[in-house]
Amino acid sequence: LTQDVDAIVNAWNRNVFPWWLLIPQGVSAAIRRAAGAGPFRALWRKGPIPLGGAVITEAGRLPFKAIIHVAGISLAWRASERSVRRSVRSALAVADEHDLRSVAFPMIGAGTGGSKEATVLAWMQAELSGLAFDGEVRLVRYRRSN
Numbered sequence: 001l002t003q004d005v006d007a008i009v010n011a012w013n014r015n016v017f018p019w020w021l022l023i024p025q026g027v028s029a030a031i032r033r034a035a036g037a038g039p040f041r042a043l044w045r046k047g048p049i050p051l052g053g054a055v056i057t058e059a060g061r062l063p064f065k066a067i068i069h070v071a072g073i074s075l076a077w078r079a080s081e082r083s084v085r086r087s088v089r090s091a092l093a094v095a096d097e098h099d100l101r102s103v104a105f106p107m108i109g110a111g112t113g114g115s116k117e118a119t120v121l122a123w124m125q126a127e128l129s130g131l132a133f134d135g136e137v138r139l140v141r142y143r144r145s146n
Helices: 027-036 038-043 081-097 115-131
Strands: 007-012 056-059 068-070 103-106 136-139
Touching: 007 027, 007 081, 027 038, 038 056, 038 068, 056 081, 068 081, 081 103, 081 115, 115 136
Parallel strands: 007 068, 007 103, 103 136
Antiparallel strands: 056 068
16 A cells, blocks of 8 residues: 555455455555555445446545455355456556556455466566556555554
């Protein structure tokens, strides 16, 4: 949440359960604490997100232009190479569409999604190497502060 970028990516779920029923964990929890409930209310109003899809909301109390929420985790709370790669592609398409020139990504699907961080990093780097995004992309490892 300290990245100097236009937008951050929130590794979310498929958005079928009301946001207030879920207990955000990891990156989502940190975003919720810092941004407030506004972005999550807006996210819920957008309805279900296809696996690998992305939607954009305002950033609440955070200093970014937007938050891009990706559905990198299935209803079984698992991430796959396909869902992670599609999430990266979808997030950058949304960023391009909204003229966001810098985006910070967490490791989508690591942790709650059940995938290992090193594996997710390799998937994300492989996907990014094949995309033509004319901006800055940062891959950020989330570390919970004590």
